[in-house]
Amino acid sequence: MPYPILGHMNPLLQFSQVLATRGCKITFLITEFNQKRMKGEIEHLEEHMKFVTLPDGLDPEDDRSDQSKVILSLRRTMPSKLHKLIQDINALECDKKITCIVVSKNIGWALEVGHELGIKGALLWPASATSFASFQSIPKLIHEGIIDPQTGLPTRKQEIQLLPNSAMMDTAKLPWCSLGKNFFLHMVEDTQSLKLGEWWLCNTTCDLEPGALAMGPRLLPIGPLMQTNTNKSSFWREDPTCLNWLDQYPPQSVVYVSFGSLAVIDPNQFKELAIGLDLLNRPFLWVVRPSNDHNKVKNAYPNEFHGSKGKIISWAPQKKILNHPSIACFITHCGWNSIIEGVCGGIPFLCWPFFSDQFINKSYICDVWKVGMGLDKDENGLISKGEIRKKVDQLLGNEEIKVRSLKLKELMVDNSAEEGQSSKNLKKFINWAKD
Structure with missing residues (x-):
């Protein structure tokens, strides 16, 4: 279940195809708006997975590039519909019951829905592991007086290094600073919900971000997802x-x-x-x-x-x-x-x-x-x-x-080879999901 923008949908699509080739049955949830917009592209993918839809709570004429509006609408209208959808699928599909939910960021509440239904969950973070670490570090940054607790904006101009072996960050360019107060407060809430995910999967490798991946055992690098042998990896119509x-x-x-x-x-x-x-x-x-x-x-x-x-x-x-x-x-x-x-x-x-x-x-x-x-x-x-x-x-x-x-x-x-670290991590996740 991805947040409904391309930068989240495509990684989860690629991950779904990886899981499908390894024997998992995939149900992929998209919004009704995107289903209408991408109908032709979805038809090419239906041999690998089943698609289901829910409304995003917005009117057809609403501006879906306004991320704060989309985030608020999804949180307000979708949890109860997701709860019912899962119950309906599990009542009908005796041999294809939903046993695990994988979500992207901005919809951590979906893990709460799964938790209520006794279904285990995981996060696939669509950005870098370092950006995930920065969101996890928000309480520490507030405690140390580096950012304002209400806006997330820096209290003074400085560069910080959140983790060993990671890039320096200008506090004025932390991931939430350009997206407004409402997005910051949402991410504080969302990050709490994401703790219900038993795995935090990242499309990265230990070679790319060793410092961030040392943050905790739940962070599992499974990248690069794009190394998979799949023909279709995007929901938008490409010009060949x-x-x-x-x-x-x-x-x-x-x-x-x-x-x-x-x-x-x-x-x-x-x-x-x-x-x-x-x-x-x-x-x-x-x-x-x-x-x-x-x-x-x-x-x-x-x-x-x-x-x-x-x-x-x-x-x-x-x-x-x-x-x-x-x-x-x-x-x-x-x-x-x-x-x-x-x-x-x-x-x-x-x-x-x-x-x-x-x-x-x-x-x-x-x-x-x-x-x-x-x-x-x-x-x-x-x-x-x-x-x-x-x-x-x-x-x-x-x-x-x-x-x-x-x-x-x-x-x-090397990471995506059969004995590479990302391949081993992927097997670990699949064994957990199937158990």
Whole structure:
């Protein structure tokens, strides 16, 4: 049961397919709104799992990009419906009773529902283990006077290291700081509910985040999930034509640009990015999501933009792109799913974080693993076209970063091998879930 945004749904979808290939029967819960929006994509997945739906409590015209509104509506309307749904399924399906619930963050209350019904539960955290550790550390941060107990905002400017062997964090960029007071208070409550999960599963490895994973025995690294041999790993319709387009370019020659499913770029920044990509004088593949009715920002390509060396698509088969030999680097928002896919492809990163845990993730890429560089804003708060061109050239000329990127890829492959640590952890979880 994922929180109903793509960055949560896709990891749980990939995890479900892993479980299905190992003999587990999967019931996957999505909202009625998403079921209507993704009907065609869901049909391709129904041979692996059964899909069930519940309403999210919002009206059709409501803005579902307002995360505080979605979180509140789900908590208000869904627990009783989930309780009844599970009871109905277990009354009908004698040999397919629900015995374990796996949830993502923001819906810890679902573990409470399972607990009431005597059903064991686990969390699949869709972000980094370090970001999970930061939420678990909120009481300590309040006690030490580092953050305000009502807003979560820092009491003074400083950098902290929550855990040994982990990235330094600017307290002004802790994962909740850019998302408002209501989100912070929700996460304090949600984190308490998540303690009902007997396992906290993370799409990571001991090599990537040793400090965070030492936090406690319930944290179980099972990554990289994207190493599984599944054809369909996203709920959005992907444009496969870009793979044939990539085939025509030599190895390590194409710049790939994607900012995930939520980040919004303002019009001035969009223009700088477009012209910056033109100035690279090298091929680029750029994912530009179509605007929707609730998207307040309507971006237009500037007149100076030619795009003759590039290809622009609305959504990408990203796992395949990042494993394509022609990709040279990845300009990314630093969402955790994208990072895992990039690391598994051995691709160097140019980091452009927007909010939440993306700033911590950037610190890992640039300061801990040293497989990428950051993009710096100018005096107007924009990442300029000149900065984009300069950093791409610097990154692609840095052989040490390329070597480290390939080494990190090797470590990820080793973890997913049959005797790798993540594979052993996955078996441990499945044996527990089936018991």
